[in-house]
Amino acid sequence: SPLKRQCSVGDRGLRQHLLTLQRSLPQRMQRLRIDPSNYAERLQRDAYGNRLETNPSMVVLHETVYGLGSAINTFTTHHPDDAEQVSYHLLLGEHGRVVQAVDPSKRAYGAGYSAFQGRWVITNPAMAGSVNNFALHVSLETPLDGEDSEAGHSGYTAIQYDNLALVLADWMRRYRIPFEAITTHRHVDLGLERADPRSFDWSELQRRLAALGALC
Template sequence: MVPVSLIQRLERAADLIRQHPLTAVGAVTTGSLAVVLFIWVALDRSKQSHAGDRPSLMDLLEQVESDKNAKSPPSVTSPRAPRSRSWTSPLAKQCTGIDSALRSRLNELKRTSGSWRTTVPIHPTNFGERFSKDSYGAPLDPSPRVVVMHETVYSLTSAINTFQTPHPMDEDQASYHALIGLGGKVVDIVDPLKRAYGAGNSAFLGEWAVTNPRLRGSLNNFALHVSLETPESGANDASTHTGYTSRQYDALAIVLSDWIDRFNLTPAAITTHRHVDLGGERSDPRSFNWASLQYRLSALGDLCDS
């Protein structure tokens, strides 16, 4: 049985529709839309357990607004190396005036290198692979093209012990490709095809490689490092010491000559830690005699094409 009050309300509504037909149509349309939306929301809520991955109407509206305001992420580029520092090599071209006796002596040393040259393994945290891309995805040329000369400051044994000690933190890692003792003994530490950690914040002719985004760039990725054992007089922070021995210069010339030939380097690519260091803290190799190296490399024929 239909209540009387409901019948009376329906009769009034019918009278209003007859008197205002256009208004009634608009109201019915609006009301229908509201009913449809109400039913859609009700159904959506009732079926959440069966359509958990279906977005709600509010989710869709928020997504549209988010897409409108979204911005492309800023592009990240590799940090640029500092302004290039010019390098004029002290090694001059020399095709004449060669000391034949010195040439014979150095060639004999090369022939008997097994008696004064050895390889010592170090801990793998102190060397690594050369990178073909930097930390930002930019391509790198990992081929060796600069030689950096250093000194140990303390003994050869002390340097080797340091390199054989694990250093899990990048900031503490250190190594050279080769060490040269006061008596002319050469200790090969890192394969030249691998990356030795001879220089920290460094660059050569305006080039470095950033291989750790937490640290500034260095030239280790394309450098070869050789270090001379420091004489006892250099175990301090003085700017000079008594210098290196004749046997050290002999061995150094042979090591460098091998790298020049193997990697097609020019003598102008041989530089010092002092020159490539960007922190202004390195001065090695102190008391280095470039004339002694010139004398030997010319005897080996490595300065005629420079």
């Protein structure tokens, strides 16, 4: 993670803005009922019987590539094929919409062939390992000019960074996740096929997490 330790609050106006948003987050969050094929319980043992820690210990950042509606349609569609099953815990819309697709206690299918700092979990002996059993996944809605395979786009909105910081600060506190364990799909992808979230500005997230006191 490019995030750095920072104990100074920095922008106090930003802090007040975020705290106001934080109070309304529970009311603003929409809970979605997705198809059961696209998520599961966090496993207590891997495919070989080894005991697993079930609390999430890292966060993977994504982007939707297409609009929020497309992602929601995918998550609510039944996928009998393991290779097509996909979900994130949270979706953050371009205009401030916050959608919880999978409860954080459950296992979302956000990164199929993946590892973080040499760690993965094999839950199916017929498939490669992944970080999904110990990860939380949050995806930013891609802007219209990013609905392609180009290397970048115009980036994300201020409200997306605001909501992302609020969600991350909550998860970091609730699950004792260090800021060093916040990373991207691109970084954990072992297939070298993922680039998301493209055009992500880590300095915007740094400012907001510091204002919330989450980096100290």
